[in-house]
Amino acid sequence: DIQMTQSPSSLSASVGDRVTITCRASQSISTYLNWYQQKPGKAPKLLIYGASSLQSGVPSRFSGSGSGTDFTLTISSLQPEDFATYYCQQSYSTPWTFGQGTKVEIK
Amino acid sequence: QVQLVQSGAEVKKPGASVKVSCKASGYTFTSYDINWVRQATGQGLEWMGWMNPNSGNTGYAQKFQGRVTITRNTSISTAYMELSSLRSEDTAVYYCARGTYDSSGYQYYFDYWGQGTLVTVSS
Numbered sequence: 551d552i553q554m555t556q557s558p559s560s561l562s563a564s565v566g567d568r569v570t571i572t573c574r575a576s577q578s579i580s581t582y583l584n585w586y587q588q589k590p591g592k593a594p595k596l597l598i599y600g601a602s603s604l605q606s607g608v609p610s611r612f613s614g615s616g617s618g619t620d621f622t623l624t625i626s627s628l629q630p631e632d633f634a635t636y637y638c639q640q641s642y643s644t645p646w647t648f649g650q651g652t653k654v655e656i657k
Numbered sequence: 658q659v660q661l662v663q664s665g666a667e668v669k670k671p672g673a674s675v676k677v678s679c680k681a682s683g684y685t686f687t688s689y690d691i692n693w694v695r696q697a698t699g700q701g702l703e704w705m706g707w708m709n710p711n712s713g714n715t716g717y718a719q720k721f722q723g724r725v726t727i728t729r730n731t732s733i734s735t736a737y738m739e740l741s742s743l744r745s746e747d748t749a750v751y752y753c754a755r756g757t758y759d760s761s762g763y764q765y766y767f768d769y770w771g772q773g774t775l776v777t778v779s780s
Binding site: 551581582584586588593594595596599600603605637639641644645646647648649650651 | 692701702703704707716718719720752754759763764765766767768770771772773
């Protein structure tokens with residue numbers, strides 16, 4: 551199975567900050583990497599697919615990059631509604647696997 | 658609009674089985690995979706398996722092989738996930754999620770999710 555490791559596990563940031571979350575795969579997965587946002591008590595929401603493609607309706611302050619084993623999710627200017635937990639997920643091979651999550655909290 | 662609506666919360670005893678439903682609307686049910694993902698309280702996301710509603714083909718994570726069965730009823734656009742031999746560690750919220758390929762046909766992702774079904778396993 552492909553292991554996905556996110557860092558940090560949590561971070562504190564202020565509204566307007568630039569935030570970067572990293573995801574590392576245990577083997578090369580090309581660009582088969584998706585990012586999701588989850589708020590408490592809610593289902594995950596797709597943000598980015600294919601490492602860098604923005605899902606329809608997602609604000610442009612979210613962006614993704616990377617290929618191979620190292621990926622990043624960037625929020626260019628953190629908004630109040632962005633405080634949530636973020637997960638990466640590889641779609642290179644089954645079983646599809648997720649990172650452990652990064653919780654973005656208010657500083 | 659695309660919606661996946663799941664059945665309500667369940668409480669089961671250890672050793673029992675649970676069957677969760679996921680009713681799709683707003684798109685052609687047989688054109689997209691249905692995946693099942695679970696999340697224990699305060700924990701991360703864990704993929705359990707998938708189904709092609711058109712063919713009925715399924716695939717399961719090794720961890721759940723032999724205990725999980727995903728089925729469908731195309732006449733009512735509903736997918737089901739049954740988990741047997743329940744234990745306390747199976748207490749979690751179970752989500753169905755639509756699996757979609759992008760226009761290139763290579764990138765696969767979960768673009769719509771059900772609201773989740775809490776399954777509690779307790780004696």
